[in-house]
Amino acid sequence: MQLTSPRLRAALLAAASLTLVAAVLPPPTPLGIGDRLFPELGNPGYDVLSYDLSFTYKDNRTPLDAVTVIDARALEPLERINLDFTHGKVASAEVNGEPARFESVGEDLVLTPARPVTAHVPLHITVRHTSVPRGRADGGWVPTEDGLAMANQADAAHRVFPCNDHPADKAFFTFRVTAPEALTVVTNGVPVAAALRAGSSKTWTYRTLHPMATELAQVSVGRSAVVHGTGPHGLPLRDVVPAGDRKRLDPWLRKTAGHIAWMEERVGRYPFENYGVLIARATTGFELETQTLSLFEHSLFSGDGYPEWYVESVMVHELAHQWFGDSVAPRTWSDLWLNEGHATWYEALYADGLGKYSLERRMREAYQRSDQWRAAGGPPAAPKAAAPGEKIGLFRPVVYDGAALILYALRQEIGTQAFDRLERRWVAEHKDGVAGTQDFVRLASQVAGRDLTAFMEPWLYGKTTPAMPGHPEWSGKSV
Numbered sequence: 001m002q003l004t005s006p007r008l009r010a011a012l013l014a015a016a017s018l019t020l021v022a023a024v025l026p027p028p029t030p031l032g033i034g035d036r037l038f039p040e041l042g043n044p045g046y047d048v049l050s051y052d053l054s055f056t057y058k059d060n061r062t063p064l065d066a067v068t069v070i071d072a073r074a075l076e077p078l079e080r081i082n083l084d085f086t087h088g089k090v091a092s093a094e095v096n097g098e099p100a101r102f103e104s105v106g107e108d109l110v111l112t113p114a115r116p117v118t119a120h121v122p123l124h125i126t127v128r129h130t131s132v133p134r135g136r137a138d139g140g141w142v143p144t145e146d147g148l149a150m151a152n153q154a155d156a157a158h159r160v161f162p163c164n165d166h167p168a169d170k171a172f173f174t175f176r177v178t179a180p181e182a183l184t185v186v187t188n189g190v191p192v193a194a195a196l197r198a199g200s201s202k203t204w205t206y207r208t209l210h211p212m213a214t215e216l217a218q219v220s221v222g223r224s225a226v227v228h229g230t231g232p233h234g235l236p237l238r239d240v241v242p243a244g245d246r247k248r249l250d251p252w253l254r255k256t257a258g259h260i261a262w263m264e265e266r267v268g269r270y271p272f273e274n275y276g277v278l279i280a281r282a283t284t285g286f287e288l289e290t291q292t293l294s295l296f297e298h299s300l301f302s303g304d305g306y307p308e309w310y311v312e313s314v315m316v317h318e319l320a321h322q323w324f325g326d327s328v329a330p331r332t333w334s335d336l337w338l339n340e341g342h343a344t345w346y347e348a349l350y351a352d353g354l355g356k357y358s359l360e361r362r363m364r365e366a367y368q369r370s371d372q373w374r375a376a377g378g379p380p381a382a383p384k385a386a387a388p389g390e391k392i393g394l395f396r397p398v399v400y401d402g403a404a405l406i407l408y409a410l411r412q413e414i415g416t417q418a419f420d421r422l423e424r425r426w427v428a429e430h431k432d433g434v435a436g437t438q439d440f441v442r443l444a445s446q447v448a449g450r451d452l453t454a455f456m457e458p459w460l461y462g463k464t465t466p467a468m469p470g471h472p473e474w475s476g477k478s479v
C-alpha cells in the first residue's frame with residue numbers, strides 16, 4: 001500500500017499510536033499513597049511544588065468557575081497522572097502545554113498526557129473545572145450567611161479543587177478569587193496586590209509564604225470586615241469577621257496577640273507570615289486551624305453559655321495547631337494524635353493558667369475515660385477509620401484528651417524541663433515539614449538521653465491505658 005500524502009500518513013500514525021496507548025494502558029484506577037485511614041488519598045509518582053487556584057464566585061447556589069494550575073515534579077516515569085478530585089465538572093486538562101485525556105474514577109481525576117512523562121521533569125498541569133459550593137456536611141466549601149468559607153480537613157480539599165490531597169505533600173499556594181464587588185475575599189497568606197476591579201466584580205490575589213497542606217486551605221468570601229493589628233515582634237495580625245459584628249467581636253480579637261505571646265514563651269516563634277481568626281456565620285460544629293487564618297463558628301463568641309476562659313482556650317487550641325499540625329504536618333492520618341494531642345495540651349495548659357480548670361484535674365478525668373475511648377476509637381496512634389459517610393468521625397476523644405494524656409505521661413516520665421525542650425525542638429526541627437509518631441518518639445528519646453520506645457509503645461498503641469507515672473492512685477474507674 002502506498003500512502004498518498006504526508007497529512008494522511010500523519011493522521012494514520014496518530015491513530016495507530018492512540019490505539020497503541022489504549023492497548024497498553026490498563027483502565028484508569030483510583031490510586032493513593034497508602035494511608036491506612038484513607039487508602040485512596042494522595043497519589044504516587046509526583047511531588048506538588050505549588051498550586052495556583054482561580055475561582056469565580058457568583059452566589060452560594062452556582063458552581064464556581066475554576067482553574068487549577070499545579071506545578072509538580074515527576075518522581076518516576078508517568079503514563080498517567082492521578083489527582084484527587086470529585087464533585088466538580090472538568091472541562092479540560094493540559095499537561096506541559098498539551099491537551100491531556102481526563103477521566104473520573106472514584107474520587108480521582110486521572111489524566112493521560114499526550115506523551116508519557118519521564119522521571120524528574122517538571123510537570124505543569126492545568127485543569128479547568130467547576131467547584132461546587134453546596135458541600136453537604138462532609139467538608140469542602142462551607143456556606144455561610146453571607147458567602148463561603150472552607151473546611152477541608154481531613155479529606156475534603158479535593159471536593160474543591162484537583163490536588164494531591166494528603167498533608168504529606170505540602171506546597172505553596174496562590175489564590176485568585178473573583179467575586180461581586182460588595183464582597184470581601186481573604187485567603188491564607190498575604191495579598192499580592194490590591195484587589196482589581198473589572199465591571200461589577202473584583203479579583204483578589206493572595207499567596208502563602210510557607211508551604212501548606214491542601215486540608216489547611218482557606219478562602220473566605222463574604223460581607224466581611226478585615227481587622228488589622230500587630231502581634232509580638234511586629235507579627236501582622238489579620239482577622240476576618242462579619243462586617244456587622246465587628247464592634248461586638250473586637251474584645252475577642254484583641255486577645256490574639258496575648259495568646260501568641262503565651263504560646264511563643266512555651267514553644268518559640270510563631271511559624272508563619274501572619275495570623276488571625278475567621279469568624280463565620282456558619283454552622284460547622286467545629287473550629288478549624290486553617291493555616292494563618294483559623295475558622296471559628298460565630299456562635300462560639302455569641303456569649304450564650306460559654307464562659308470566657310473556655311472560649312479563650314478554644315482560641316488557643318486553634319492557634320497551637322499553627323505549630324502542631326500546620327507547620328509540622330502529620331506524615332499520615334494515624335499521626336493525627338500529634339496534632340490534636342498537642343492542641344489539646346496547650347488548650348488545657350492555658351485554662352490551667354487562668355485558674356479555671358487545672359491540668360491535673362483534666363488529665364485525671366481523661367485517665368478515667370481513656371480505656372473507654374480506646375475501646376471506641378482505637379489506640380491514639382492507630383485510630384479506627386471513620387465510619388463511611390462520617391467524614392469527621394476520625395476526630396474522637398481518644399485523639400484529643402486521650403492523646404494529651406500521652407504528653408502528660410511523657411512529661412511525668414522525663415520531667416518538665418526535658419519535655420519543654422522536646423516541644424521546642426519538635427517544632428523547630430520539623431518547621432514547614434512533615435513528621436510522624438516515630439519521629440516524635442525518636443526525638444523524645446534523644447532529648448531524654450535514653451530510649452523511650454518501650455515506654456511510649458503501650459501509650460501509643462495499647463488497647464488499655466498504662467499506669468500513669470507519678471500517679472499510681474489514678475484508675476480507669478470513675479470516682
Ligand SMILES: [Zn+2]
Pocket residue numbers: 317321339340343
Ligand atoms: Zn484541633
